[in-house]
Amino acid sequence: MGGVRESRILIVGLGLIGGSLAAALRAAGYGLENRPGEIVACDPDAGEIALGIEMGLIDGGDTRLAPLVEGASLIVLAVPVLAMESVMVELAGVLPGGSLDGTAPGVVVTDVGSTKAAIRDCALRAFGRLPAGLVLGHPIAGSEKSGVVASNPRLYANHKVILTPVPETAPAAVDRVRALWRACRAEILEMEVERHDQVLARTSHLPHLLAFSLVDTLARQDERLDIFRYAAGGFRDFTRIAGSDPVMWRDIFIANRDAVLASLDDFEAGVSRLRQAVEAGDGDAMLAIFDRASHARHYFDSLLNQTSYQAEYQMQQQGRLTFLASPGGRVAGRIRVPGDKSISHRSIMLGALAEGVTEVKGFLEGEDSLATLQAFREMGVAIEGPHQGRVIVHGVGMHGLKAPSGPLYVGNAGTAMRLFAGLLAGQAFDTELIGDASLTKRPMGRVADPLRLMGAVIDTAEGGRPPLKIRGGQRLKGIDYDMPMASAQVKSCLLLAGLYADGETRVREPAPTRDHTERMLAGFGYEVHRKGDTCWLEGGGTLAAAPIDVPSDISSATFFLVAAAITPGSNLVLEHVGINPTRIGVINVLKLMGADLWLVNEHEVGGEPVADLHIRYAPLHGIDIPEDQVPLAIDEFPALFIAAASAIGTTRLRGAEELRVKESDRIQAMADGLAAIGVEHTVLEDGIDIVGAGEREVAYGGGRIDSLGDHRIAMAFVIASLRAGDEIIIDDCANVATSFPGFTALARTVGLKVREETDEVAP
Ligand code: S3P
Numbered sequence: 001m002g003g004v005r006e007s008r009i010l011i012v013g014l015g016l017i018g019g020s021l022a023a024a025l026r027a028a029g030y031g032l033e034n035r036p037g038e039i040v041a042c043d044p045d046a047g048e049i050a051l052g053i054e055m056g057l058i059d060g061g062d063t064r065l066a067p068l069v070e071g072a073s074l075i076v077l078a079v080p081v082l083a084m085e086s087v088m089v090e091l092a093g094v095l096p097g098g099s100l101d102g103t104a105p106g107v108v109v110t111d112v113g114s115t116k117a118a119i120r121d122c123a124l125r126a127f128g129r130l131p132a133g134l135v136l137g138h139p140i141a142g143s144e145k146s147g148v149v150a151s152n153p154r155l156y157a158n159h160k161v162i163l164t165p166v167p168e169t170a171p172a173a174v175d176r177v178r179a180l181w182r183a184c185r186a187e188i189l190e191m192e193v194e195r196h197d198q199v200l201a202r203t204s205h206l207p208h209l210l211a212f213s214l215v216d217t218l219a220r221q222d223e224r225l226d227i228f229r230y231a232a233g234g235f236r237d238f239t240r241i242a243g244s245d246p247v248m249w250r251d252i253f254i255a256n257r258d259a260v261l262a263s264l265d266d267f268e269a270g271v272s273r274l275r276q277a278v279e280a281g282d283g284d285a286m287l288a289i290f291d292r293a294s295h296a297r298h299y300f301d302s303l304l305n306q307t308s309y310q311a312e313y314q315m316q317q318q319g320r321l322t323f324l325a326s327p328g329g330r331v332a333g334r335i336r337v338p339g340d341k342s343i344s345h346r347s348i349m350l351g352a353l354a355e356g357v358t359e360v361k362g363f364l365e366g367e368d369s370l371a372t373l374q375a376f377r378e379m380g381v382a383i384e385g386p387h388q389g390r391v392i393v394h395g396v397g398m399h400g401l402k403a404p405s406g407p408l409y410v411g412n413a414g415t416a417m418r419l420f421a422g423l424l425a426g427q428a429f430d431t432e433l434i435g436d437a438s439l440t441k442r443p444m445g446r447v448a449d450p451l452r453l454m455g456a457v458i459d460t461a462e463g464g465r466p467p468l469k470i471r472g473g474q475r476l477k478g479i480d481y482d483m484p485m486a487s488a489q490v491k492s493c494l495l496l497a498g499l500y501a502d503g504e505t506r507v508r509e510p511a512p513t514r515d516h517t518e519r520m521l522a523g524f525g526y527e528v529h530r531k532g533d534t535c536w537l538e539g540g541g542t543l544a545a546a547p548i549d550v551p552s553d554i555s556s557a558t559f560f561l562v563a564a565a566i567t568p569g570s571n572l573v574l575e576h577v578g579i580n581p582t583r584i585g586v587i588n589v590l591k592l593m594g595a596d597l598w599l600v601n602e603h604e605v606g607g608e609p610v611a612d613l614h615i616r617y618a619p620l621h622g623i624d625i626p627e628d629q630v631p632l633a634i635d636e637f638p639a640l641f642i643a644a645a646s647a648i649g650t651t652r653l654r655g656a657e658e659l660r661v662k663e664s665d666r667i668q669a670m671a672d673g674l675a676a677i678g679v680e681h682t683v684l685e686d687g688i689d690i691v692g693a694g695e696r697e698v699a700y701g702g703g704r705i706d707s708l709g710d711h712r713i714a715m716a717f718v719i720a721s722l723r724a725g726d727e728i729i730i731d732d733c734a735n736v737a738t739s740f741p742g743f744t745a746l747a748r749t750v751g752l753k754v755r756e757e758t759d760e761v762a763p
Pocket of ligand 1: 343634
């Protein structure tokens with residue numbers, strides 16, 4: 001029975017919450033089959049006690065508290081909030097002096113109340129101080145059902161329990177309460193008392209208040225309750241919680257009065273904005289509100305599940321996503337791939353910090369950039385859209401961001417996390433950045449270390465991994481930084497921090513990396529200097545909003561460039577692709593391999609060069625990829641490996657160790673995939689040798705590939721099917737939506753034979 005070492009647990013109040021706690025402890029084996037441990041309960045209703053015993057939840061109980069306290073090592077107060085004080089007064093009377101001192105053999109008392117400040121104040125009055133052995137807590141779980149009869153052993157599983165220790169609380173006591181909830185399979189968080197109450201007022205108390213009020217209002221209007229007969233699913237979903245225990249909720253609203261009133265004020269302001277829009281028939285305003293809400297709701301789901309935003313959404317709708325690519329097919333047509341991911345991220349970041357309104361066209365509606373967009377909404381920035389790539393960002397100025405109410409979840413997006421780190425290091429408030437399982441394994445020391453040199457206060461998990469906890473209110477100073485690796489994310493992170501720093505922030509890069517941040521800053525009227533391999537800016541300036549036209553992403557176009565390059569008979573045009581000189585490694589490498597590829601209609605949009613890319617099939621030849629092209633094609637290697645596997649002769653890549661710390665270890669993930677379809681290769685620490693198929697029409701076989709949730713690995717093996725002898729099945733593809741929503745549909749329009757399949761996941 002895990003880490004619960006209590007000899008006797010006393011639950012005061014055997015309702016749904018207390019009963020479910022007993023049920024969960026029993027389900028975990030506590031006190032069962034000769035294992036030590038006893039559960040007893042106190043409840044004013046003798047019937048509830050009898051039922052608890054009959055259900056096997058408790059070993060005994062009483063309607064009086066005093067006889068049960070002796071011998072109890074852990075006491076859980078699960079009574080209504082307003083009954084807490086009298087119970088605590090009684091406890092203070094019967095607990096022997098000093099027994100709540102928080103030391104190991106002492107008694108620990110915890111509670112499950114939905115508000116914390118009021119209960120802390122009760123404790124202060126009852127005990128005359130805050131005892132070290134008192135650990136206030138709140139399981140965020142419940143049901144509209146009540147009574148011990150509704151006890152559910154899984155009520156707390158995968159739900160959050162917030163503990164709110166105060167400075168007086170003994171860490172050993174907190175550990176014992178943690179062990180209790182761990183046994184119930186809950187996720188445990190700690191928070192300050194006041195913050196808990198504010199957060200709960202908004203996320204729980206306000207929705208309950210609205211549900212009670214709506215149902216009551218409708219019920220009053222229709223005494224015979226006729227309309228409820230016609231109520232549809234929306235009514236049922238919205239009002240389910242109005243069936244909750246009235247006494248409990250009365251108590252909560254009395255106890256958390258101030259925080260509830262503050263959240264009600266915000267709500268009333270929101271409703272009146274919406275009312276005005278409805279009154280005026282202002283469709284745009286309504287759309288902006290609904291859109292923001294709808295995105296926030298999807299984002300909320302992913303936050304709860306800690307999986308990627310769009311991927312989570314898709315999983316919910318569809319289950320796990322597999323791509324099945326049949327061999328052969330052709331590549332012809334004229335297409336436009338979605339907007340550039342790097343530029344999309346930056347458009348929201350700089351738009352938010354600017355003075356004025358930034359209108360973005362061509363924004364990538366992929367999970368990564370949507371996570372950035374959502375994070376700024378969480379920091380109080382009004383953002384309309386996206387609608388067909390159009391986003392309107394209402395800038396708040398350099399110092400206008402507000403503290404988010406919780407951690408900022410950026411899903412799979414390394415760019416978001418690293419650039420945010422710089423930007424948030426300069427804010428007045430604290431933030432925490434979290435990501436999905438893949439991002440949580442990626443190195444953040446590369447940004448945290450230089451930011452600390454600038455005076456930022458940042459905590460990371462072990463090995464410099466996420467989450468990143470960033471302390472606000474620091475005075476940053478400019479530094480002169482020699483980057484140990486060629487990384488645009490590190491450079492951009494430092495430049496963004498540099499906006500908030502005293503003096504100049506200078507970054508030297510060992511090789512040129514994408515310069516979208518510098519270009520966009522300049523477009524927003526912020527002076528950025530460059531000389532040779534170093535760029536720098538002076539902190540303290542402002543940004544002026546400017547329109548942004550996001551070109552199509554050359555990294556997404558790459559999959560189709562390679563598709564055409566390896567498939568006899570192909571002829572393809574990719575429109576409006578960004579050809580920033582720091583991004584065109586893939587064009588240079590394909591040309592060196594012999595690709596028949598040329599640019600037409602070259603022009604500039606908002607400081608970024610674009611062109612239509614025209615490609616026709618020509619046999620490719622293996623090459624030694626020039627090392628200076630590596631940073632310029634860093635995201636394109638999964639697809640280039642497929643080009644190499646389809647070429648005549650061997651292709652050698654060196655100096656590409658950075659590929660090992662992308663969304664997956666891309667050298668190994670691609671090598672494993674190549675092995676699965678029978679492509680000969682040798683893996684090196686910093687690269688790979690790939691033996692091409694030569695003149696063979698069928699270059700390799702089929703097989704099953706694990707994309708490891710890496711979007712670019714998944715898309716690369718879809719392209720490989722064009723020269724495969726058999727079907728290629730690629731698992732774990734939902735993250736393709738991070739950078740390329742609609743990839744398979746677009747692939748089919750040019751002639752690939754790929755379909756999607758989902759296996760239903762258990763709810
Ligand atoms: C990016 C920079 C690159 C790239 C990533 C996007 C950016 O990462 O791989 O997909 O937008 O700045 P590194 O800076 O780690 O090379």
